[in-house]
Amino acid sequence: MSHPRRVVVIGAGLSGLIAARDLVSHGFDVTVLDKGRGVGGRLATRRIGSPTTAVIDHGAQFFTVRSPDFAREVDAWTEAGVVREWCRGFGDDDGHPRYVGVDGMTSIAKHLARGLDVRTNSLVFAIKRGDASPWNVVLDDATVLPAQAVVVTCPLPQTYSLLVSAELEIPQALLSSEYDRTLALLAVLDRPATIGRHGGWQNPNATFSWIGDNHAKGISSVPAVTFHASPQWSLDHWDDDHDQAHAALRHAAAEFIPDCTIVTSEFKRWRFATPTSIWPEPCHVVTIESAHGPGVIALAGDAFAGPKIEGAALSGAAAAERVRAELATN
Ligand SMILES: Cc1cc2nc3c(=O)[nH]c(=O)nc-3n(C[C@H](O)[C@H](O)[C@H](O)COP(=O)(O)OP(=O)(O)OC[C@H]3O[C@@H](n4cnc5c(N)ncnc54)[C@H](O)[C@@H]3O)c2cc1C
CATH class of the missing domain: 3.90.660.10 (Polyamine Oxidase; Chain A, domain 2)
Incomplete structure (x- = not known):
């Protein structure tokens, strides 16, 4: 069964946590996954x-x-x-x-993770098209989380391998940053x-x-x-x-x-x-049509809005705003 307001955020760094908090505050059902032992990413x-x-x-x-x-x-x-x-x-x-x-x-x-459903020690292996919802987020232990939208905040070269099975058109220049x-x-x-x-x-x-x-x-x-x-x-x-x-x-x-x-x-x-270079948009969003409604992938992180903490925060906020807009208008 599809869960129209279900979002998975990959990465509990600043960008992912800001996106998750925004989406939760707008009524979305959000799970944050991070491969690390704790939250923060490069805030370490x-x-x-x-x-x-x-x-x-x-x-x-x-x-x-x-x-x-x-x-x-x-x-x-x-x-x-x-x-x-x-x-x-x-x-x-x-x-x-x-x-x-x-x-x-x-x-x-x-502070930002407080009250969120954050699962650490959770390595995401792939994002695939789902049977019961637009996306299935697959972990390395074979756990599958269905989602209507996925916000991906890993450094971009790491994002590339996650998206191989998602069958999406993402600019090559972006993923090879x-x-x-x-x-x-x-x-x-x-x-x-x-x-x-x-x-x-x-x-x-x-x-x-x-x-x-x-x-x-x-x-x-x-x-x-x-x-x-x-x-x-x-x-x-x-x-x-x-x-x-x-x-x-x-x-x-x-x-x-x-x-x-x-x-x-x-x-x-x-x-x-x-x-070393910054993408000219604050996030990159792709929306597909599926039998279960629109499916959104939003790429965010400091490679978008600036290579620093401020850039990571602004990119996470921009990604959440775009996910809300895409799911509201489609
Ligand atoms: C050494 C160093 C010094 C810095 N100094 C400064 C500074 O002084 N001032 C400043 O403003 N900025 C500084 N920065 C930059 C700043 O830390 C980053 O811009 C910001 O923290 C990036 O946040 P993010 O959320 O985009 O990415 P990240 O913090 O990298 O978060 C991405 C998260 O994704 C997780 N992840 C990746 N792949 C997967 C996967 N497959 N499955 C699950 N989880 C995954 C990672 O574990 C990570 O937690 C520095 C960075 C470094 C490394």
């Missing part, structure tokens, strides 16, 4: 060590606000105590607030470091694109620093042996923390860190 906060635990943002580090729509969203997050201002620039004060999640960047995703990679070093220190002004340093040299002090940022009581390798360094060292690349980053990091000792560190890889 890691806890290292016990009994004293360092809290380290290892994906997105902070965000800015440019558009009135996103400003309204961020005002609500601020009011809910989920985000706060970190500073207004890491060099000169440029007047633009840099916001952070109060307990790390995943705070934002955890490129992303920069990031190799990251998460370092727990024996004492506080001094990193730039306010604890952040953008593009300090050719090896690193970012150094962020999670202690100065106010999320970690234990001194802990995030080092992001630059896109070029990450590409050049992507296939290196894990331990070798980890050691190389520790070695390169030493000059920025001359008075500190690294107590422990972890090495992380982001294959799809930042899209």
Whole structure:
């Protein structure tokens, strides 16, 4: 039997969670699936060590606000105590607030996921045409979720394989979008470091694109620093042996923390860190006619409305609006 208001959202990153909340608030029956252990995607906060635990943002580090729509969203997050201002620039004060999640960047995703039907550890394998509804979303454990609309928010190269059996015309240029990679070093220190002004340093040299002090940022009581390798360094060292690349980053990091000792560190890889080009629409929507009414696929994420947190949020909101419009008018 078809469920005319049933939507599956793939990805519990910012884009997917914003889309899901909008659709739930308009009466849709929404399930969010994510292959990860938790919500957030590239809003990722890691806890290292016990009994004293360092809290380290290892994906997105902070965000800015440019558009009135996103400003309204961020005002609500601020009011809910989920985000706060970190500073207004890491060099000169440029007047633009840099916001952070109060307990790390995943705070934002955890807040947005509250009350939603979010299923983590759920790897989507394919989207296929259904017998009893326009779409069947198939998980790797063979679970099948029927849906009238599917919002897909994975990085676009990952979206490609999901759509192979959906028999849709999607521009090839869209699905083959490129992303920069990031190799990251998460370092727990024996004492506080001094990193730039306010604890952040953008593009300090050719090896690193970012150094962020999670202690100065106010999320970690234990001194802990995030080092992001630059896109070029990450590409050049992507296939290196894990331990070798980890050691190389520790070695390169030493000059920025001359008075500190690294107590422990972890090495992380982001294959799809930042899209290198942006699609000229805030989302891409395809609607098919089926025996069970219109079936909508909406592609969203930061490759659409801008390669940052604001872009991911605006794209998720745009996708939800288009799904509502397509299902209302067809
Ligand atoms: C190292 C790094 C630093 C960054 N720094 C900043 C910054 O300082 N400021 C800023 O504004 N932005 C920054 N960004 C970018 C920002 O994090 C992203 O733009 C934003 O979080 C993207 O959100 P999204 O929802 O589009 O995608 P994602 O957060 O990637 O969400 C997609 C989700 O889909 C899930 N998924 C993928 N495939 C499947 C599947 N088959 N089945 C189920 N689930 C699946 C993934 O697990 C993921 O949770 C940074 C990103 C990285 C990686």
